[in-house]
Amino acid sequence: MNSLGEKYLRKSSLPTLFCPGCGNGTILNAMVRVADKMGLENFSFVSGIGCSSWIPVFINSDVLHTLHGRAIPVATGLKMAQPNKHVVVFSGDGDCLGIGGNHFIHAARRNIDITVVMINNYIYGMTGGQVAPTTPHHVTTKTTPYGNPESPFDACVLASAAGATFVARQTTAYPAQLQKCIEQAIQHKGFSYIEVITQCPTQAGRNIFGSGDPTFLYNELKRRAVINPNQPIQGNEFHIGIILERDDKEVFKPMTVGEE
Amino acid sequence: MVKIIIDPQACKGCNLCVAECPKHVLSPGKTRTSKGYHMPEANEIECVVCRSCERVCPDFAISVIKEG
Amino acid sequence: MDSNNVRIIHGNEACVEGAILAGCRLFAGYPITPASEVAEIMANRLPQEKGTFLQMEDELASINALIGASWGGLKAMTATSGPGFSLMQEGIGYAVVSETPCVILDVMRGGPSTGQPTSSAQQDVYQARYGTHGDYEAIVLTPSSAQEALDLTIRAFNLSELFLTPVIVLSDAIIGHTRERVEIPVKVDIVNRQLPLDGVEYVPFDADKTKRWIPYRANFGMGHHIVVDGQLHDGYGNRVGHIPGKSAALVQRLCAKIKDNIDLITDIELRETEDAEVVLVSYGSTSRPALRAMKEARKLGQKVGWVKMKTLFPFPEKELAALSQHVRTFIVPEMNMGKIVNEVARVTKKQTISVPKIGGELHSPDEILKVIQEVL
Numbered sequence: 001m002n003s004l005g006e007k008y009l010r011k012s013s014l015p016t017l018f019c020p021g022c023g024n025g026t027i028l029n030a031m032v033r034v035a036d037k038m039g040l041e042n043f044s045f046v047s048g049i050g051c052s053s054w055i056p057v058f059i060n061s062d063v064l065h066t067l068h069g070r071a072i073p074v075a076t077g078l079k080m081a082q083p084n085k086h087v088v089v090f091s092g093d094g095d096c097l098g099i100g101g102n103h104f105i106h107a108a109r110r111n112i113d114i115t116v117v118m119i120n121n122y123i124y125g126m127t128g129g130q131v132a133p134t135t136p137h138h139v140t141t142k143t144t145p146y147g148n149p150e151s152p153f154d155a156c157v158l159a160s161a162a163g164a165t166f167v168a169r170q171t172t173a174y175p176a177q178l179q180k181c182i183e184q185a186i187q188h189k190g191f192s193y194i195e196v197i198t199q200c201p202t203q204a205g206r207n208i209f210g211s212g213d214p215t216f217l218y219n220e221l222k223r224r225a226v227i228n229p230n231q232p233i234q235g236n237e238f239h240i241g242i243i244l245e246r247d248d249k250e251v252f253k254p255m256t257v258g259e260e
Numbered sequence: 261m262v263k264i265i266i267d268p269q270a271c272k273g274c275n276l277c278v279a280e281c282p283k284h285v286l287s288p289g290k291t292r293t294s295k296g297y298h299m300p301e302a303n304e305i306e307c308v309v310c311r312s313c314e315r316v317c318p319d320f321a322i323s324v325i326k327e328g
Numbered sequence: 329m330d331s332n333n334v335r336i337i338h339g340n341e342a343c344v345e346g347a348i349l350a351g352c353r354l355f356a357g358y359p360i361t362p363a364s365e366v367a368e369i370m371a372n373r374l375p376q377e378k379g380t381f382l383q384m385e386d387e388l389a390s391i392n393a394l395i396g397a398s399w400g401g402l403k404a405m406t407a408t409s410g411p412g413f414s415l416m417q418e419g420i421g422y423a424v425v426s427e428t429p430c431v432i433l434d435v436m437r438g439g440p441s442t443g444q445p446t447s448s449a450q451q452d453v454y455q456a457r458y459g460t461h462g463d464y465e466a467i468v469l470t471p472s473s474a475q476e477a478l479d480l481t482i483r484a485f486n487l488s489e490l491f492l493t494p495v496i497v498l499s500d501a502i503i504g505h506t507r508e509r510v511e512i513p514v515k516v517d518i519v520n521r522q523l524p525l526d527g528v529e530y531v532p533f534d535a536d537k538t539k540r541w542i543p544y545r546a547n548f549g550m551g552h553h554i555v556v557d558g559q560l561h562d563g564y565g566n567r568v569g570h571i572p573g574k575s576a577a578l579v580q581r582l583c584a585k586i587k588d589n590i591d592l593i594t595d596i597e598l599r600e601t602e603d604a605e606v607v608l609v610s611y612g613s614t615s616r617p618a619l620r621a622m623k624e625a626r627k628l629g630q631k632v633g634w635v636k637m638k639t640l641f642p643f644p645e646k647e648l649a650a651l652s653q654h655v656r657t658f659i660v661p662e663m664n665m666g667k668i669v670n671e672v673a674r675v676t677k678k679q680t681i682s683v684p685k686i687g688g689e690l691h692s693p694d695e696i697l698k699v700i701q702e703v704l
Contacts, residue, residue: 001270005320010555013566018318020297021274025318033315044548046396062548063555064399067422070392073356073384077393080354080380081400082549103392106385175280175315201274215279254382257375 008032008040010060017054021214023172023198027119028055030179031088034186035059044085046075048100050092051126052119052198069099072107075114080254086115086186093120093134097155101133108162108191110252115185115192118155121200122208129203136236141207155195160244165190165251167244171197173221174240181242190251197221197238261327262309264302270321273297277313277322286313333512339477339503340365340407342510343433344373346481347405349516352431353379354404356393358386358412361445362501363435366407387412391419394430398423399556401547403485407433409501410443410452413459420494421460422558424582427492427533427543429521431484436500438688447688448501450612450663456496457641463579465586467495467593468641470611474508480595480638486519487593491585492545498640500663502613502690521545524552534563534581541585586642595638596647600626604633606657606703609648609672611637613690614661620693625700632700640668645675652676657703659683661691679703 001009009032018025035043045056049068056063066074071089079087096104096118107114123141124130130143134155138147159167166188170178178196185192199205199217206212209220224237233239264285271293278286278300289301313322337345343366347355355370357363367383374381380402384390390406397404408416413434423430436452438444452459456468467487471480477499484495524530524544532554535543543563546552555565560575568574586593600622601607610618615636625632633655637644652658657679660669666682673680683699685691 001267001320002265002314002317002323004314005270009320010553012564013555015270016319020272021276022318026276026316029315029317029320041551044400057555057557060553062399062553064396064548065555065557065559066392066395067418067558070388070419073389073392074396076382076384076389077354077356077396077398077402077404078400078548079396080382080393081397081402085549102385103389106389172316176312179315214274214276218276218279254380255371255375256378 004032004036008035008060009058013058016058018051019202021199021201022051023121023200024052024055024119026172026175027052027117027178027196027198028058030175030182031055032059033179034183037183038086038186042086044078044082044087045090046071046078046087047090048092048095050095052090052092053095055090056088069095070103071095072100072103072116076107076112079112079114088186089114089116091116091118093118093122093155094124094132097133105158105162108159108164108193111163111165111190111249112252113189113191116194117182118193118195119198120155120195121198121204123200123204125200125203129207136208139208156193156243159193163191163249164193164244165246165249166192168193168242169195169197169238169240171221171225171240172199173218173225177240184242188245190249197225262304262307263325263327264304264307265323265325266299267321268293268299270319271297271299272319273299274318275300276316276318280312280316282310282312283308332514335510335512336507337474337510338365338505338507339471339474339499340435340505341369342474342478343407343481343497343499344369345512346478347431347485348373348377349513350482350485351403351518352405352485353377354382354394354397354402355406356382356384356390356397356404357406357408358384358390360409360412362437362504363407363409363433365504366433387415388419391416391432395419395423395426395428398428398430399548403429403489405431405433407435409435409437410439411441413452413455417460421462421464423494424460424464425558425560426556428494429488429492430494431481431488431497432494433481433497433499435504436498438686444688446501448613448663448690449686449688450500450614452498453640453664453667456498463583465583466641467491467493467586468498468639469495470498470638470640471503472612472615472636473503474506474510476638477503478510478512482516483595489519489521490542491589492521492542493586498612500613531563533561533565540589541581590642593639593642594644594647596644597636597638598647599634601633601635601651601655603631604655605631606659606700607633607635607651607655608696609635609637609658609660611640611668614663617691617693618661618696621696621700624693624697630700630704643671643675648672648675652678657681659696659699659703661685661696663690
């Protein structure tokens, strides 16, 4: 393992349970680099259930690996108790937008000062490849063997509408930009949300993209990512970059009486 | 002098480093780790120490060491 | 304890005052009849005590917010009734397995489902013990008055800090909304989770019998880099769900942590049981008409005793088994279709009569006295 891994990973939890070529490892890599720069002692991590929710478990830090969909309320309670820590949530597309959707909407509305990294692989990976709220229309998955009858939603539009004050989309196919964006999101005061489009060779790769080869998927995500916000997107392309950033909304602070 | 070291305990042979390297220093290799993964090979002379491979590696398996 | 504050308040308010005295500094809840006053009064009181009040979007968020707050070092509480209690079960299970101290108040109402929002019941007693999936032990306290609502909420926090586990306080709509004289102490004895020792390797999720199976507890931010997990884990928090022996070991320790320490937990009141032939076994609201019925029976010269359980679980087996040495009949009045009566029968192996009552009305002393007459 390289020196960064030696310094920051929780040895007793290794090896990671990620498949070969899984984008979650790249996100772990990016987060560790941000923590290296900002000081790991300033962080607490919270995650739900799913492959991507294992990301912070491998970091040698205070980590709450909680219930499916419930990372955000746990992070809210933790932030109230320790407001001086950077609380970063790792949650998958099913965890955050499916079972956890309600909590996500309200934390954004409240503008709680936490950072949510939502790892989107377009599928429920850990349980074997079932349809997710982000799975494209008509796609075949384990629970949509005749084609997905539902349409997905755009998590970043949802976050913006719900009241998030920092919304961005990145991809594991551009790790340097991903790292920089994570740092910006953490620095932002208020509810920060980054959707990270991530390759999942075993489930999304084979079910949705037609290939389980990590390199193929990586290059495909690179092709689909559009960096110029003014360039219209076609087909299954997606914009990456900061979509919304505002400081005109008050950051959530619980009620107090008298002087601080 | 650049040395590229890949940890056979960590590498899962995903070849993302091969895909990411702008100078095509890395290529799919034949050496197998004890878990059966094929580790990439490195043509160290061509390396410009951009460290993109270190950045993308999901397993912290690759180290680019610049000596001298 | 110096008590110099006497007020006429209902059980819901008494729970709040008890919680604050015990050190509660975060409440996360959701409105539900008949518990909403707990949230409202907490919203007023906690900011006065530099605490945090959160009205969350639902009960799922509430129980989970407690977990985060607790690992951040705060004593945290929520309050709900049947429907919300059902929603919280997964979170309660997580708190059990992750050994997270917190207090859950269930102000019971008629069920099932939406049931009877404004009527009282004691129907959630099994849910309090077995509500979440898996093998586990539960600490469940049952106050019978506004005063006990205050006292037992304090005890709930202390037990939860001592045993690093969630504690459930079962109140009901009658206790929650009946205003009574309550003495509010100025200061109470407080138990805090035990911090790890300096110079000794800290194992967050293991302890042996010499420590009563209770680990030391460091909060987040103390530099111990703890990973908290709902999956069965080893002493360091790493998953062992795939390893049978280690999985079983954790569950066994968590259960032993409560069962082996029952002597520190049981809180039970016995009156006139030494010579009793018949004993009324009661808890919560029904203990009050039961007490009156016992006294009326004694006036008639009948040898009747009365037991009030203030801890419902772990079930006070030792005390009831001891009574069964000389008592021939146990009568169990409950505002449900007969639940704890089964525990009494199991433990005493003597004649056990259920006096169930549902629909929302509390037993009258005469109803219970009548059953005593039938039995004698």
